[in-house]
Amino acid sequence: MKVLICTDSFKGTFSSRSAGELIKDVFNASGFTCEVIPVADGGEGTVEAIAYSTKAKLIKVESVDVFGREIESEVALNGSTAILEAASCIGITQLKQSELNPLRASSAGLGMLINKVIARNCRNLIIGIGGTATNDIGLGMLGELGFKICDKNGDQLKPYFDYGYTASDLGFVSDIVPRTETDLISIKVLSDVKNPLTGEHGATFVYGSQKGASQTVINILDHELSRISKCLNEKYSYKDNFPGAGAAGGLGYAFKNFLNAEIISGIEGVMKLIGLKDKLANSDIVIVGEGSMDKQSAYGKAPVGISKLAKNLGKTVYAITGVATQDAVSVFDKGIDAIFSAFKLENKPDSNELKNFAGKYLRATTKLLVEYMNSNIDFENRIIYLK
Template structure:
């Protein structure tokens, strides 16, 4: 009997590989074959998943945080391909609550990461763009890569959300020549346009620290950036699904770097070869830190289940550290899900890696025993 474990990381607790191995160690003696496939959906944990799955190397790089302070971060690379999470240099979690201000934040740090990879000979990029603290439409990233932005008096503008409204012209004269040889695949799981009521500022501005007046100003800035960019390139990407992702970074990547936006799970599952590894599986175990109403919307557990269900006889079980009422919709594609907690416990204790591993081991073993018992009953019935 073959079991495939493809479980997302438990945020702030276990990587995808650590969670997968905890389950494998618990069940291996009861089945013929267990395969652990590190997996993620383009958000936090994607770089770790790729390092584990395709033997990529981790590279530490000096970059800048969203407010321009020096920061050590890292990305993964193998051969001429790099995998980056924009949140590692431009993420909301890098700022204290009182520092959040999308008029002042910038994606410059991501540009420095790309520039570093270009020097290594990297020409294929996979970039996850979830969790941003920015609303600069990629202006910072582009500035780091050599693009210039000027106001109506030909003064160069600092690359931050506040200055999008002042851009009157663009220059690509100093843009890095290597960019022309590059392919950018962007893991993007939202379909917002750049501006308007469903756009970057209106939908995500509040969580980044904007009040209603700032949201209006940011939205006007995105409209202006779109207008100037569209005139410069002769094509308008502002209504493209996902152009409003990460404060408009989706728009900047597509318009300036010819990037393709694709659901994060699709990109990562292709790279790690999940589809092939699922062939012939009798049971698939997936999951994430928390199962809720969002889990059915392309998040790792439901995406793994849908891919697995192309093989008609497979059973899919999901394990999670916490489960909310909204998780019931997961039963559309997941046969059963279980919370791993063994009793009343504080969140701080539940997040201790050794506790989470023990809980995953205990519950996965019982879930497997139930599966084997029902399989045995079915076989004897036939």
């Protein structure tokens, strides 16, 4: 019996590949034949996942984080194609919780990364934009790429912070002048966020608090994004209500309108690029997973994207996770047959214990799944907890 292991990363503990390899060890010890395929949905781990299956060359590129501090980002190169992920430089996981501040966070580091791969003669860019700490509508990135960002008088605006434009500059922006040179570059953006730019379902109201914004700051930012998008719509007919405009604090809006990018589903795009359908067809059991599963897991995340494709091929799909809430039952309609979770939400250990003993818990949860598979037990409860 062949088992295909394609888990997403377990945030803060395992990359997709390292989680898969640990799970594989447990299955191999029980006599299963296994293959690990790293996956991602446009956020952290996207570059590694695509490079692993396409044999693209991984390189380190210097950039900066959201506060202008030097950082090395991993990029994959394959001929004239470059694969990048925003999270590698302007990602929320690059910061301590106490550092989160969307007013000071700049997307300039992503613009720097794009400039550097273009300098290597890459003309086809695939960019995952999940997991950012920014809410600047891409101002920092656009400034780094040479776009003229203007005040109400039409003069070029000087950024408030010396490391690039941020959301603190939004109130002074009246125009962002398009550049025709961007037509020479083809960009595909990987994102599963469908939110518009503004409003109650927009970038700031839905994701602002995760990035450290208070309700007062959320109200201000949404107001300024609405004002700027109205100005740009009047001047250039740029829209802000298309699905994904609100992805990554408005990066989706910037990429589509200013860089003529195509926004595609993160997990569907990655699955196609790595040829996952053929791998699924040649397997018997499929293992998906991520750090936690809840009702939101049913909407576009990697485990569900994979399980839907696997179920269409008639495969059995099990999910392994660190924490599962009871409302994670919503994923059962998306192709997952059962969830094996280390913890219920109320029993979840603190972050230090999770980091220190993550391997132990993931191994034990996988052993629990193998025991169920070997015993042919019918699943009365389709969420099975280790603790």
